[in-house]
Amino acid sequence: MDIAHRATDQQTPAEQRRRELLEAADRVVLRDGPKASMNAIAAEAGITKPILYRHFGDKGGLYRALATRHTDALLSSLRASLDAPADRRRRVEATLDTYLASIEAMPQVYRFLMHPAEESHQTEQGFDVGRHSAPLLRRMGEELGQVIAERVDLGPAAEAQARIWGHGIVGMMHAAGDWWLGERPCSRAELVKSLADLLWGRLAEADDRPGGPGF
Amino acid sequence: MDIAHRATDQQTPAEQRRRELLEAADRVVLRDGPKASMNAIAAEAGITKPILYRHFGDKGGLYRALATRHTDALLSSLRASLDAPADRRRRVEATLDTYLASIEAMPQVYRFLMHPAEESHQTEQGFDVGRHSAPLLRRMGEELGQVIAERVDLGPAAEAQARIWGHGIVGMMHAAGDWWLGERPCSRAELVKSLADLLWGRLAEADDRPGGPGF
DNA sequence: AGACTGCTGTTACCGCAAGTAACGTCATGC
DNA sequence: GCATGACGTTACTTGCGGTAACAGCAGTCT
Structure with missing residues (x-):
């Protein structure tokens, strides 16, 4: 897949892959609810965990994208x-x-x-209220x-x-x-x-x- | 503490203990937010985890009581x-x-x-929606x-x-x-x-x- | 007295999920 | 030819919820 082809479908291979992963995650989340594990999502996508983390950072990132x-x-x-x-x-x-x-x-x-x-990554002390x-x-x-x-x-x-x-x-x-x-x-x-x-x-x-x- | 005394303060020792545990849990939850761990709560109460589980069943039970x-x-x-x-x-x-x-x-x-x-204890398949x-x-x-x-x-x-x-x-x-x-x-x-x-x-x-x- | 019951408490463990380190593999660009 | 970097793996660490299994210490019944 060269640059010319990429221009026609408007997606870099990375973006394409990301879309596929999101769709797999979607299926699992819709089946198992919000407590779907990263392992389960990776399995549904036919891969393993670290790839998900490379694409989305952490679970919050994946869920935010979804x-x-x-x-x-x-x-x-x-x-x-x-x-x-x-x-x-x-x-x-x-x-x-x-x-x-x-x-x-x-x-x-x-x-x-x-x-x-859920994430919040607590800022300073206490936890963010009103959010x-x-x-x-x-x-x-x-x-x-x-x-x-x-x-x-x-x-x-x-x-x-x-x-x-x-x-x-x-x-x-x-x-x-x-x-x-x-x-x-x-x-x-x-x-x-x-x-x-x-x-x-x-x-x-x-x-x-x-x-x-x-x- | 005999029955007569118990009648005056209206609390069995077990209820008294439960109240103390709840107050300790309260302090921790108010400090650490809803993600406070059972270990932390037990430590705040000066005891260890299994006692909390004996009193409240599981984390959901404690949180529900609180x-x-x-x-x-x-x-x-x-x-x-x-x-x-x-x-x-x-x-x-x-x-x-x-x-x-x-x-x-x-x-x-x-x-x-x-x-x-959070708990839900998923009924049958799927997860309870509208809750x-x-x-x-x-x-x-x-x-x-x-x-x-x-x-x-x-x-x-x-x-x-x-x-x-x-x-x-x-x-x-x-x-x-x-x-x-x-x-x-x-x-x-x-x-x-x-x-x-x-x-x-x-x-x-x-x-x-x-x-x-x-x- | 001695055994039984029931509460207090403990340490040590299981299972599982998030997240990471370290290592292979293959295409691409120079 | 070879470095770069994406794709992928296995195997690990850490931390949490939850659970045995066991120990001491009332009171209570015979």
């Missing part, structure tokens, strides 16, 4: 829903539904992506915050408000989705509608129940 | 805010503030509590859902709606809090107000920004 692929894919689906031509309520519902449909269709990928960083969330959640929160800031008129302090809302909405979606995925208490459509209602202020509008002070 | 203590403490703080005599908006803000003040004051405890189950969230989040979500169902008049399907909202609101609070704790982009009071505004439907009310379709 997560980035899936995260990018999910984020582009979400961006498509967010950009659909419809009113705001419909867009929110479409985005929620896209997210929920994704985690419903590929629960193992979801599970893998939600595993927190528990999976990188996927951070990215979704940041992107949503940006979209809100761009499109919604929030008056003064809009920037801060939009970021808070971005992370808050993403967290709402995630927690409700995780719970729903485990218990399946209702259909996806019902869940989407309920969450959208929540964002549309129905909690504030609802009356107190007879017989006590309101929530 | 987590339950802290979770109970946090939940009772939250219940107090939730039951304060004020209108609904003030209660929501008080509860958000209580949660955020707690994680701000004891970030290591927070970090520890948010670590997912990523920390038990604390599940418990908060369920309790909040119950409170909403009790106090807010939601019409038909109120039960399901309330549980969804409970988990959704808890997730919102958690994700926003985690992000805030890491970046400190604003004061706690501002964060509380923004999140309450979100729940009060300000996203729905806000106008589109000039120059594009609305979010």
